[in-house]
Amino acid sequence: MDKWLTRRFFLKTVGVFTATAAIGSWPANIFADEKKLVRFPEKTDLILLTSRPPQLETPLHYFKELLTPNEALFVRWHLANIPTSVDLSQWRLNIGGNTDRELHMSMDDLKKLDKVSYTAVIQCSGNGRSFFEPSIPGGQWENGAMGNVTWTGARLKDILNAAGIKAGSVDVAFNGLDSAPLPTLADFVKSLPVDKAVEDDIIVAYEMNGAPLTMLNGFPARLIVPGWYATYWMKALTDIKVLTQTFEEFWMKPAYRIPDNACGCVEPGTAPKKTVPINRMTTRSVIVTPTQGSGLKAKNPVEVMGVAFSGGYGIKDVVVSVDGGKTWNTARLGRDLGKYSWVQWFHSWRPEKPGKYTVMAKATNSIGESQPFDSLWNPSGYLWNKIEKIEVNVI
Amino acid sequence: MKKLLFFLILIFAAGSVHAQDKDAKDTVVTGTTKSITLPDIKTPLKDGAGKEYVEGNCNICHSTDYINMQPKLPRAKWSATVKKMVKTFGCPVNEAEMKAIEDYLAANYGTGS
Numbered sequence: 001m002d003k004w005l006t007r008r009f010f011l012k013t014v015g016v017f018t019a020t021a022a023i024g025s026w027p028a029n030i031f032a033d034e035k036k037l038v039r040f041p042e043k044t045d046l047i048l049l050t051s052r053p054p055q056l057e058t059p060l061h062y063f064k065e066l067l068t069p070n071e072a073l074f075v076r077w078h079l080a081n082i083p084t085s086v087d088l089s090q091w092r093l094n095i096g097g098n099t100d101r102e103l104h105m106s107m108d109d110l111k112k113l114d115k116v117s118y119t120a121v122i123q124c125s126g127n128g129r130s131f132f133e134p135s136i137p138g139g140q141w142e143n144g145a146m147g148n149v150t151w152t153g154a155r156l157k158d159i160l161n162a163a164g165i166k167a168g169s170v171d172v173a174f175n176g177l178d179s180a181p182l183p184t185l186a187d188f189v190k191s192l193p194v195d196k197a198v199e200d201d202i203i204v205a206y207e208m209n210g211a212p213l214t215m216l217n218g219f220p221a222r223l224i225v226p227g228w229y230a231t232y233w234m235k236a237l238t239d240i241k242v243l244t245q246t247f248e249e250f251w252m253k254p255a256y257r258i259p260d261n262a263c264g265c266v267e268p269g270t271a272p273k274k275t276v277p278i279n280r281m282t283t284r285s286v287i288v289t290p291t292q293g294s295g296l297k298a299k300n301p302v303e304v305m306g307v308a309f310s311g312g313y314g315i316k317d318v319v320v321s322v323d324g325g326k327t328w329n330t331a332r333l334g335r336d337l338g339k340y341s342w343v344q345w346f347h348s349w350r351p352e353k354p355g356k357y358t359v360m361a362k363a364t365n366s367i368g369e370s371q372p373f374d375s376l377w378n379p380s381g382y383l384w385n386k387i388e389k390i391e392v393n394v395i
Numbered sequence: 396m397k398k399l400l401f402f403l404i405l406i407f408a409a410g411s412v413h414a415q416d417k418d419a420k421d422t423v424v425t426g427t428t429k430s431i432t433l434p435d436i437k438t439p440l441k442d443g444a445g446k447e448y449v450e451g452n453c454n455i456c457h458s459t460d461y462i463n464m465q466p467k468l469p470r471a472k473w474s475a476t477v478k479k480m481v482k483t484f485g486c487p488v489n490e491a492e493m494k495a496i497e498d499y500l501a502a503n504y505g506t507g508s
Binding site: 036038039041042048049050051052053079080084085086087113130135137139140150152179182183184187210216219234250378 | 396421422426427428430431432433434436437438455456457460461464465466467468472473476483484485
């Protein structure tokens with residue numbers, strides 16, 4: 001298997017080599033890059049973080065597209081026993097706990113409910129963790145633990161109302177088909193406050209980009225909590241339980257928590273006094289082209305391009321700098337697919353003189369939330385949204 | 396040049412044959428059931444004293460590429476990580492084995508501090 005990996009990776013590298021040889025410029029760190037590309041079922045070549053359970057990152061160039069193809073969307077599981085076979089005639093979505101009745105919905109039942117569809121960014125809490133200093137153990141994601149997908153499914157609210165939420169409810173907990181290999185390890189269960197759970201836009205999705213979910217992205221159905229980090233978007237969902245108490249098992253506490261203050265940050269290397277469960281995504285922009293270390297030709301036009309999104313408030317504007325932040329230009333925004341989607345931004349640039357340039361991009365959302373120039377640190381490496389600096393070489 | 400070309404064709408041919416039989420077999424739908432077969436990927440750990448304790452215990456719940464993936468960490472961070480695996484998650488090792496694992500990680504995947 002290892003041999004196959006190396007060969008595949010070499011294959012890619014050779015591809016890059018011949019392509020760049022033709023246009024005469026070299027990506028700077030082509031051989032320094034030790035990333036391993038692997039192919040999993042229903043997926044294209046993705047960057048390997050871990051294999052069991054799979055954690056696979058999307059290569060940056062896929063973000064040139066407004067919607068992330070299903071085969072390129074990142075993969076992130078927590079527990080090694082992940083579902084590899086699902087019989088839809090047996091699968092049920094069970095709803096119970098503090099409800100008037102218990103429901104055991106089949107996929108057909110789910111599809112009979114009002115069908116809702118929208119585009120939303122899915123982003124892992126730890127996206128960008130590898131950029132933190134001092135470094136933080138955990139999934140060493142760069143920018144590829146995110147994607148922009150059109151989700152289709154039934155409203156969680158309609159499902160909960162069909163079961164009837166009783167008075168005194170506090171949290172709603174969600175469980176999926178994955179399980180722990182040892183009984184000492186907590187099952188992956190997540191919860192939302194009941195007031196959040198009944199918001200209109202939270203859905204149980206059975207389609208991504210118009211097709212059934214891929215197995216690795218949560219077939220046959222997953223929770224979508226648009227605007228919030230993907231830790232709540234339970235994959236291969238089977239159980240919804242309404243609770244009369246705050247749910248505080250391992251994956252809600254102490255895992256997946258942020259400092260309880262306005263920035264969600266503390267002095268690097270220190271521990272927060274008080275924490276809260278991670279929730280809404282911070283505002284951020286990611287530069288897709290040009291890439292770090294690329295070589296450009298003086299007086300040749302280049303399109304500086306990227307994506308920007310925020311935790312459910314759309315993007316008001318993106319400003320771009322090509323001189324390390326001295327001057328800023330308003331970028332042109334692409335098609336608007338709604339407040340949960342990312343927006344593509346473009347800035348045409350014609351570098352006049354040879355030299356080193358630093359490209360930066362800063363997004364602001366419709367309620368004024370933006371990005372910091374210096375990284376805000378927290379012990380788990382969440383909420384990464386520092387303004388990027390991409391160095392390019394103009395010859 | 397001819398030699399290089401031949402070499403390239405060989406690699407491309409080998410790659411595409413492999414991709415074909417993978418696509419054909421790793422996802423199967425029969426009736427109402429969808430099944431996938433996960434690839435068996437191994438990322439070797441560095442050789443060093445104590446490696447056997449890591450390979451014997453740290454792959455129970457997850458692949459050991461969880462270790463390779465980490466940035467170089469100071470010993471204190473490796474100790475905290477091993478402690479979390481044992482005390483919080485239940486990795487079945489005794490104190491002496493924990494120590495051997497910490498030493499291995501600090502020596503092979505550490506910052507030297």
